Amino acid sequence: MKLYTYFRSSAAYRVRIALNLKGLPYEALPVHLLKDGGAHLKDDYRAVNPSALVPTLQDEGGTLTQSMAILEYLEETHPAPPLLPSAPLERARVRALAQVVACDIHPLNNLRVLRYLVRTLGIGDEAKNNWCRHWICEGFGAFEVLLARDPVAGRFCHGDAPTFADCFLVPQVYNAQRYDVKLDLYPHIARIHDACAALPAFIAAHPAQQPDAQ
Amino acid sequence: MKLYTYFRSSAAYRVRIALNLKGLPYEALPVHLLKDGGAHLKDDYRAVNPSALVPTLQDEGGTLTQSMAILEYLEETHPAPPLLPSAPLERARVRALAQVVACDIHPLNNLRVLRYLVRTLGIGDEAKNNWCRHWICEGFGAFEVLLARDPVAGRFCHGDAPTFADCFLVPQVYNAQRYDVKLDLYPHIARIHDACAALPAFIAAHPAQQPDAQ
Numbered sequence: 475m476k477l478y479t480y481f482r483s484s485a486a487y488r489v490r491i492a493l494n495l496k497g498l499p500y501e502a503l504p505v506h507l508l509k510d511g512g513a514h515l516k517d518d519y520r521a522v523n524p525s526a527l528v529p530t531l532q533d534e535g536g537t538l539t540q541s542m543a544i545l546e547y548l549e550e551t552h553p554a555p556p557l558l559p560s561a562p563l564e565r566a567r568v569r570a571l572a573q574v575v576a577c578d579i580h581p582l583n584n585l586r587v588l589r590y591l592v593r594t595l596g597i598g599d600e601a602k603n604n605w606c607r608h609w610i611c612e613g614f615g616a617f618e619v620l621l622a623r624d625p626v627a628g629r630f631c632h633g634d635a636p637t638f639a640d641c642f643l644v645p646q647v648y649n650a651q652r653y654d655v656k657l658d659l660y661p662h663i664a665r666i667h668d669a670c671a672a673l674p675a676f677i678a679a680h681p682a683q684q685p686d687a688q
Numbered sequence: 689m690k691l692y693t694y695f696r697s698s699a700a701y702r703v704r705i706a707l708n709l710k711g712l713p714y715e716a717l718p719v720h721l722l723k724d725g726g727a728h729l730k731d732d733y734r735a736v737n738p739s740a741l742v743p744t745l746q747d748e749g750g751t752l753t754q755s756m757a758i759l760e761y762l763e764e765t766h767p768a769p770p771l772l773p774s775a776p777l778e779r780a781r782v783r784a785l786a787q788v789v790a791c792d793i794h795p796l797n798n799l800r801v802l803r804y805l806v807r808t809l810g811i812g813d814e815a816k817n818n819w820c821r822h823w824i825c826e827g828f829g830a831f832e833v834l835l836a837r838d839p840v841a842g843r844f845c846h847g848d849a850p851t852f853a854d855c856f857l858v859p860q861v862y863n864a865q866r867y868d869v870k871l872d873l874y875p876h877i878a879r880i881h882d883a884c885a886a887l888p889a890f891i892a893a894h895p896a897q898q899p900d901a902q
Contacts, residue, residue, distance in 0.1 A: 524833035525792060536777040539834075540791065542756070543783035550776040562764040563750040569757035576787075577754065578739060581795035590822065595811060608804065619738035620753075 475500040478522065478530040480507050480514075481684035484580055484645035485541040486529035490684075491641045492545050494675035496552045500531075504686035507585055527584075542576055545638055557637050568632045571620060571639035575646045579613035582606075583649065606653045614650070614660050617643070621662035629669050636670060644670045648681065689714040692736065692744040694721050694728075695898035698794060698859035699755040700743040704898075705855045706759050708889035710766045714745075718900035721799055741798075756790055759852055771851050782846045785834060785853035789860045793827035796820075797863065820867045828864070828874050831857070835876035843883050850884060858884045862895065 477493070477500045479486040493500050505513045505528050513519060514526045523530040523539050531538040531547075538544050549557055558565045581587070583606045591597040591605065621627045631639035647657070647667045657664035670676045681687055691707070691714045693700040707714050719727045719742050727733060728740045737744040737753050745752040745761075752758050763771055772779045795801070797820045805811040805819065835841045845853035861871070861881045871878035884890045895901055 524837075525788060525827075525830040527792070533777075536780070538777070538780045538784065540784040540787040542787055542791070543780045546783055547776050547780040550779065562761050563747075563752075565764065566750070566752045566757045566761040569760055570752065570754040573754040573756055573790075574739060577756070577790055577795050578741070581791050582801065586826075587796065590819070591809075594822075595805075595809070595815060595819075597809060601809060605804070605809075608808075612800075613739075616739040623738075 476503055476532040477501070478503045478505050478519070478528055478532075479684070479686075480505050480528050481681040481687040483507065483528045484649050485527070487645035487648065487679055487681060488541045488641045489529045489531065489544050490679035491636075491644065491676055492548055492557060492638075494678050495555065495557060495636055495641070496548060498548070498552060502685055504684070506686065527586075542572065542638075545572075545641065549638075555635065557641065559632060559637065564626065564632065567620075567624070567626065568637045568639045571617060571631055572642040574613050574617050574620070575642040578616070579609050579646055580649075582609040603653060606649075607655055610646070610650045610653065610655050611659075613646075614655070614663055618660045618662055621666070627662060627666075630666055636673070636675075640666065640670050643667065644676055690717055690746040691715070692717045692719050692733070692742055692746075693898070693900075694719050694742045695895040695901040697721065697742045698863050699741070701859035701862065701893055701895060702755045702855045703743045703745060703758050704893035705850075705858065705890055706762055706771060706852075708892050709769065709771060709850055709855070710762060712762070712766060716899055718898075720900065741800075756786065756852075759786075759855060763852075769849065771855065773846060773851065778840065778846065781834075781838070781840065782851045782853045785831060785845055786856040788827050788831050788834070789856040792830070793823050793860055794863075796823040797867075817867060820863075821869055824860070824864045824867065824869050825873075827860075828869070828877060832874045832876055835880070841876060841880075844880055850887070850889075854880065854884050857881065858890055 479502050505519060507514055520526050529541060531544050538547055558568055588602055591602055626632055628634045630636050644667055693716050719733060721728055734740050745758050752761055772782055802816055805816055840846055842848045844850050858881055
């Protein structure tokens with residue numbers, strides 16, 4: 475498999491974690507989002523991914539976009555080790571946790587959105603950073619309650635093995651730290667992040683470990 | 689089942705369509721997002737859904753949040769008629785289309801985000817409407833290419849029966865029309881929207897048909 479990735483993209487980071495957890499080797503194809511106006515915006519990458527976003531996964535026979543769809547595909551084609559529980563209600567819980575990050579936090583803090591705030595709306599740096607922190611804190615507040623109120627949360631977001639939810643949470647914590655969001659208010663998130671961060675699959679997927687890291 | 693819904697919420701609209709396509713009866717519990725400062729922000733609703741967003745689905749034994757997670761749950765618990773194809777690559781294609789809407793368009797045009805733009809960042813009405821149109825057009829541009837380049841697109845987004853992708857597309861078109869986005873540039877989207885709009889499941893899920901519509 476080949477993964478179009480960017481070291482700091484949290485959506486690509488999710489897929490790197492999942493590939494590592496499943497022990498699937500892949501070739502990293504770095505797409506630099508900042509150099510030369512952004513490699514993701516060039517025609518050759520748009521031909522691969524019309525959304526001009528990373529990640530994109532190429533597997534035999536197909537090109538896959540959208541990190542959540544890619545994780546579901548990996549789960550269906552390489553079921554061991556599972557990254558979703560088996561009972562439908564529990565699967566829904568894990569997916570909902572992942573989607574708090576994928577739908578309620580990350581889309582608002584994406585590079586293209588921050589650029590629009592600055593370049594089109596003339597928002598200053600402090601207001602831009604407040605914007606990022608606001609949506610992270612809104613989302614983490616909900617994520618923390620969902621963890622705290624459910625006895626299924628264990629060492630990880632759902633029991634004692636990593637799931638989709640952890641694959642989404644850890645990159646979002648990495649982003650949060652870049653914006654100086656303190657995790658004191660989110661003890662379950664902080665604890666689960668630390669448990670994940672000790673695992674080889676998460677370590678190898680970290681932005682700092684990527685070939686395109688600077 | 690009970691569905692916490694708001695007639696104009698496009699995330700709730702997706703779930704209404706899926707429930708109707710699967711022939712599943714449900715009790716609608718309207719959550720008015722505008723009246724009295726927003727029923728979704730009150731403690732009693734936050735106890736149901738800590739994200740303070742609609743929809744929430746209550747089924748025997750569990751409370752489900754996040755529209756995509758709810759659709760996956762309905763697909764797993766009520767597989768007929770299927771709203772996903774059977775082959776993993778095709779399932780990934782349908783999910784990716786749905787996520788262009790769920791992750792790349794809708795989160796940016798949500799009520800809470802527009803309120804932040806206006807109340808916190810002091811953005812005027814015209815700039816706010818341009819913001820909405822910009823993200824809709826970015827997302828629809830990608831969605832249209834994904835439809836156009838793949839021969840699997842048929843009467844609907846994936847073949848000749850509705851899937852998750854149609855459940856997500858139609859509410860987003862409804863939103864686009866509210867912002868005067870013309871569909872001329874998106875002929876596949878326009879054609880598929882019209883095919884969906886003729887089906888009873890989509891008609892019954894339309895905002896104008898909801899008990900809380902005004």
